[in-house]
Amino acid sequence: MTPAEFFTDHTFRTVFLGTTMIGLVAGALGTFAYLRKQSMIGDVISHAALPGALGGFLIAVTVLGIDGRNMAVLTAGALVTGTLAAWLTQLISRRSVLRVDTAMAVTLTGFFGVGMIAMRVITNGDYPGKGGIQDYLFGNASVLTRADLITIGAVGLTALVVTMTFWRPFAMHAFDQTYAASQGDRTHLIDTVMFGVLAVATVIGVKAVGLVLMVAILITPAAIARQWTSSLRSMTVTAGGVGAVTSGFGAYLSVSLGNVPTGPLVVVCLFVLLVLSVLFAPGRSLLLRAWRRRRLRRALRDEIQTGDSQPRPLAWKRAVS
């Protein structure tokens, strides 16, 4: 398929725009999860989005009497439980001896279990519009609608604006929480806002990418960007760009190949970029390190062989240590 064909087709354009926006928002905001060293929180949030989305569905159908697949309602429900799970994770690790990884596992399984029970209730019950509900969880970019695009765009933009507003406290929290607290920050409040923003970044992608893979869209761009940049600002922008371009490319690839879903393709593309970045990025990469080490080793050997006792730049000593 040529790009011209791709972009003139309405459905393809919707899929492309949707995944690109998801990649942009998730990539940019994932930077904070990555630097906070809580990358797996993305996995907790995406699993915890399940009961919220299904709860939203049930409320929409039984109480509000509107279409249960209304993206705004599902997203709102998912945001509530996603943020709650992230907040509970922080609470547990703050108030007990448990480390944050254990707290994550506990909240993830609890929320997801509730979600599975809700799923059983919905599939067994007689609710209008329950047909497509599985797509919301396991990801299908081709069912994105124009209304979905608007929801993703509006919610994602809000999250980006909030992040820009809270830029300084977020940055301090990502690097040095003790310092942030000593500066009189309201630590818990900032934390809650930050994880709320992360919940937005995760939740908007679940319908297109699926809850299992969302963590990769969130943190892989950040890990890639870290290889090429060394300031928070440039890292966030690069991560957003990498996320957007790779997701758009993945959507194009998925349509061209036909039978392959978008989410997994995006994730594989991101992973290939990550491996290339870890191997080859200038400044910090495995290849550069190996090359430097080799050069220093040769310098040391030459020095020993020629018996040169003149004091030299001590570069090789640093290489050995």
Place this chain on the structure above:
Amino acid sequence: MSFVIGVLGLAIMTALACTLPGTFLVLRRQAMLVDAISHAILPGIVAGYFFTHDLSSPLLIVGAAAAGLAVVSGSEVLRRSGLITGDAPQGLVFPALFSLGIILISAEFTDIHLDTHTVLVGDLNLAAFDQLTIAGVSFGPQYLYVMAGLALINAAFLAVCYRPLTTQSFDDEFARSAGLRGGMVSALFMLLTAITVTTAFYAAGAVLTLALIIVPPATALLISRRVPRFIVWSLAVAVGGAAGGFAVSYLFDAPTSAGMAVFYAAIFAVVFIVRELVNRPKRAPRAQRAETHTDSPAI
């Protein structure tokens, strides 16, 4: 043995086999590694199916365990490179493997009955379907005996490697300086973890497996501060939670795996809240509390 009792036995035995390695996974701060392993099982199964074209072949289990180990070693490579921070390595590796699995399924075998849904949820009742019958007498589900064997292996490993495992979990530097063969024990422990996750996965699905491995030790860690007592408490919570969770799901006709996962979370929540309430009145002033925290090595 009636079918329900058989499934209950299977639930309890799976919980026991899972919690044993779970204790040290919690102490070693590798809880979310289990999550990564359990999701990476999908491509392992698909790869096994690719070679055998038989969904009941034991090679599928080998493939699944290998995929689990691929996550462990892949994350370890990324972590050792020093270029990837925090808990990111596992979160980078497992989605990539999971994606490969899905791409393989959608490209090669559209007929295979393995959707992500089944993978995440699992069903104890299905696992209990094959009964062990000797001379016309039913001895419960066959899988019960598989899990019992696994529980024995796990218990034996923990008993033999108790010292290096404990030392490593609390002070890795000291363990290495004392000449304990940490690398070997760690590698074996990870292998056993991958096997446990894979085996339990067939009975419980990815998410309940994570719950069975991590939540009982997490609850026990709130209760006890000595390793032997911590392990005993973990096993007690595991058994109580499995029996209670199974009964509740049975009574309310909820999906067994999901019901058990929620029941475990509820036990944890109750213990956590009670502990908060009990600790509240005798809480020391802020400064003093910070001091005691640094003095006592947190387990």
